[in-house]
Amino acid sequence: NLSQTIQDIFGTLITTAAPDINSNSGNSGTGGTGGTGGTSGTASCTCVPYYLCNNGSINTNGMGIIDIRSNDGPCETYIEVCCEKKDQTTDPITPAPPVIKEVGCGRRHEEGVGFRIKGQMENEAEFGEFPWMVAVLREETVAGNANVLNVYQCGGALIHPQVVVTAAHCVSGKNKVFKVRAGEWDTQHTQELLPHQDREVQTVITHPQYYAGALYNDVAVLHLKSPFEIAENVNVVCLPPQSTVLNSATCYATGWGKDEFGQKGKYQVILKKIDLPIVAHDKCEQQLRSTRLGKYFQLHQSFMCAGGVPGKDTCKGDGGSPLVCPIQGQQNRYYQMGIVAWGIGCGENNTPGVYVNLPMFRDWIDNQVKSFGLDTSSYQY
Secondary structure (H helix, E strand, C coil): CHHHHHHHEEEEECCCCCCCCCCCCCHHHCCCCCCCCCCCECCCEEEEEHHHECCCCCCCCCCEEEECCCCCCCCCCCCEEEEEHHHECCCCCCCCCCCCCCCCCCECCCCCCCEEEECCCCCECCCCCCCCEEEEEEEEECCCCCCEEEEEEEEEEEEECCEEEECHHHHCCCCCCEEEEECCCECCCCCCCCCCEEEEEEEEEECCCCECCCCECCCEEEEECCCCCCECCECCCECCCCCCCCCCCEEEEEECCECCCCCCCCECCECEEEEEEEECHHHHHHHHHCCCCCCCCCCCCCEEEEECECCECCCCCCCCCEEEEECCCCCCEEEEEEEEEECCCCCCCCCEEEEEEHHHHHHHHHHHHHHCCCCHHHHCC
């Protein structure tokens, strides 16, 4: 179904240059009047990215505030401002993000990187807030066309500059060429202060006991052909020890999946974040028995649960994405407790979402990383 394929696409055709999945890349070159150099604007000003306009509207510390809901100005995207020619510059006036001072995995940028947003209505994350979040892409050829498209497959988490953890159901049994994109935020624009990065997948390893029928042991490791370059918007998440059990905590799930179940649900353009309470295994099993799963349902040990709050949940398209929880005693530092696996509907009251119980697979993940000749210290804390 070509229309469905197009609907699922993050972006554009692959060329000889680095692939870009953002479908509206360069869209500042359309519309408006009086623009120059391919940008839109008015007779007295030109629309340029906010960090190229020295008109005093950008904070001196680089934290520009972007209203993602604003559409009443002359510019076509929220990332742009209408800038007088005398104020335009080719060098960003927003200072480059500082060299990472806090080293180590799991560092969340709660205030964003380079700018903050306002006007959130759909649980949008800040730019660079969860730098370990990645998009797993597959290559698709459109029938009758030699061009190849980058299509969103699922989410994942970076645990090493060259290793991604995702759900086995996202990649198992699929004869596809996969890529991973890190540093993505708004899938429809390429004008963020820091660029995303793409890497090709060299090896896909699914857990040997993965059972597709019921999604038991639904975990996979992706070994990349080359490592990502660590940046403010690209970094790794921590992994908890094998023995870790959480029965209560407030955690975060991230992804570009649907905002609600069914035909009314729509995929997210900007990365979303959902705060979710952990639900103990026994309680989750009892709550799931109240659904169509029935009173004899048994929740496998390879699963954990979170959510059960009306209107708050991961949904279709979020598979493989991480569920991260705060590391006790360390401010704004997180480890990955789960991987989005499955659920009954999305955001139903007292119906938690089901996630891969990632600590259970820590030793297996360590062994895979070592088999690549890589160090496991990247995700230790």
